[in-house]
Amino acid sequence: MTISAMNWSQVEGYLAGDDRAVLPLGSTEQHAGLSLSVDSILSERVATEAAAPLGVPVFPAQPYGVTPYFLAYPGSVSLRVSTYLALVRDVLDSLHGQGFRRILLVNGHGGNAPAGALATEWMADHPGTAVKFHNWWSAPKTFAKVQEIDPVASHASWMENFPWTRLPGVVQPETQKPMVDFDRMRVMAPEGVRALLGDGNFGGLYARPDADMLAIWDVAVAETRAVLEGPWS
Template sequence: MSEVQWNRLTAAELRALAARDAVVLLPVGATEQHGPHLPTGVDDLLAAEVCRRTALRAAEHTATVVAPSVPTGLSEHHMPFGGTLTLSLATLHALLRDICRSAIRVGFSRILIVNGHGGNMTALNALTTELTLELATPIAFASYFGAGRAVVRDTLETQDGLMHACEGETSMMMAAHPDLIRAEHLPEAHGPRITLPAESDDPLYMAVTFDRITASGVAGDARSASREKGERMLDGCAQALADIIAGNPWARKDDEARTRP
């Protein structure tokens, strides 16, 4: 079967995939401002696209299906710019719990939440543990740009990793959704470089709205973006996730030990 999108498959086809112990990819993004040149759905659109490419690659060794994406995440820090939708932590928790529970009731037992928004990372680390306990099913979590960190770093010219509405995100949008880019505003699409929270050595955390970091809504420099860079990053991140799936992170270590020769 070449179709990998949950909402393009029939109920019978999904039951058959569950019977094959297929992996469910659940993209989680955000709807928030992305500077003057990109639409608010960047994080959602890119997470869904990476998941689609991942499922096609993973199909060589593991049946995989992509659930409808969660288009809204934790974006309170972008609210001052307008155009942003955000959830509370409790709502995100409840939404993910209900989607995962529904997939489990169909018969799926392997779910990988694939994140496309930096602001979701800390919450999803914690929620993955909560969901695993609540649903008695091992839920896994990965940010696509974390899984593909090496290809992202090696592809970009002006930064070491994804920032916001930057060279990286703009390049991937050029590859996946070129019709949504406001090319006339690309000359304005630049701002200060930022350090991702996961890579910061600052022991102090305080909530800071994004307008205090950049007046343009951009962190990084989108002016050097290209479709070729975007294709390389989308494919590289998808391959990294497909490799993770092939390694079966849901397997218990004692099960692995028993199957070794």
């Protein structure tokens, strides 16, 4: 269930019997021909599908993350690391104050990694509360499935091209893009990153059959659900 489909008294009733919650972490950034909200769409959807059978509430995805390297692409939004960590901390503080004690952060964007370190620090200040940081797309079983299907996979490539991240009327190239030189890209300013990447795909095919994508998705949902089920201590 999602918090958006609940009222406050229903949440209070839930907390009488369970103390778990899920917070998806997303981003608003370029994904070549895919939606700018890919990371938010995927983190919230995998969290919602994973939590549904368990009856654990899923909060709306945090739509902005840390992505300064994409700022030359219109529509991309980046928070400062300090701002982002303060935001996540405030959310955790809010949930803790209401009685949530087991919180799963389902992350959909690599730039949000500092939130994982924050979670460890925050737990030390809140004994009796557990926070897990789960990169759903790079979790062991999910990433193994991606590699099994096609090892040439990266940002804005086929591995993020799900039916729910595509845009109507946008036709994806049928070519396989060479992988970007990551060492070179990491030292570039946003304008240089755009010049190097072009459309924004880091490398690989732009699309694969839906059967491949759904096979990955099934693994990702099951793996995320297992993290939510525990153990928590």
